Amino acid sequence: MLLLAFDTATPAVTAAVHDGTAVLAETDQVDARRHGELLLPAIDRVLRTAGVDKHRLTGIAVGVGPGPYTGLRVGLVTAAALGHALGVPVHGVCTLDAIAHAARTAGLAGEPFTVATDARRKEVYWASYDADGRRTEGPAVDRPAELRPRPRAVGAGALLYPDTFPGAHGPEHVSAGALADFAAGELAAGRELLPNVPLYLRRPDAQVPAGYKAVLPA
Structure with a gap:
């Protein structure tokens, strides 16, 4: 097993490579505004650090949220594109499950x-x-x-929110290493993971203006 894992559902842009037993390489950078800019370089970096050619990958594990629409879609689209290009399955993981792990x-x-x-x-x-x-x-x-x-x-x-969560502590954000380790364990146990479909849980911020009128061709 050689899993490439990444997540963009939180302010952390995180990627890792896992061989089914341990994390071979991992990188994390917290920047809520640069998911699209940082993800592909992060993926390239962990593959090079792990000494793994992308064509040797057996699967991709991606965090499917919940998370904000703009950041989350970067990871999901990247996972879909890579999975298609490499001919490997894409496994979705609830981001909260990875933090719990x-x-x-x-x-x-x-x-x-x-x-x-x-x-x-x-x-x-x-x-x-x-x-x-x-x-x-x-x-x-x-x-x-x-x-x-x-x-x-x-x-x-x-x-x-310490009133609701007294004594709360880290980890603050998701780690792709933990996400990969969780996914590897679930797959090894024969349990199915989630599809590569976002867990938005609410409507996006962008809305069609009220009173919008469609313009029809003359």
Whole structure:
């Protein structure tokens, strides 16, 4: 197994190569405005660092969100294009699941916890997990004030709202290394991952103006 993994659903532009056992190379850069500019160089960098020719890849794992439309679509379109060009399957991974996997790997285990990322508009994308890291609720998008307090939480969204997520800590953003490791484990266990379809959870910011009139040809 040789997986190329990347995610653009959070401010982090992150890419990694995984051989089914361990991460061979990983890069992360936090810049919410440059996903399209940074992703392809990041992919090229991890492939070169890992010493892997892209034609040897057996699959692509991509974060499908939830996340803002503009950033998220960069990763999804890139995954679709690469998968088609290389003739390899594209596996979708919920970005919150990848953050949860990173949190458990870093030692957050033994108790249920919540992952929350910043959804803007004073909202968070969130999901809850049991002590074994299995998702039990979500993903969803809500205002933090509408949620009951979550005593154990990780993610940038949790850090923004301490009243709802007291004692929250990192990881703040998704890591492609964790996403790749999660995907590799699921595939090795024979479990299906998600399709390469975005988890937006709400309508995009751009809207057709009210009272818009279509112009028909004369």
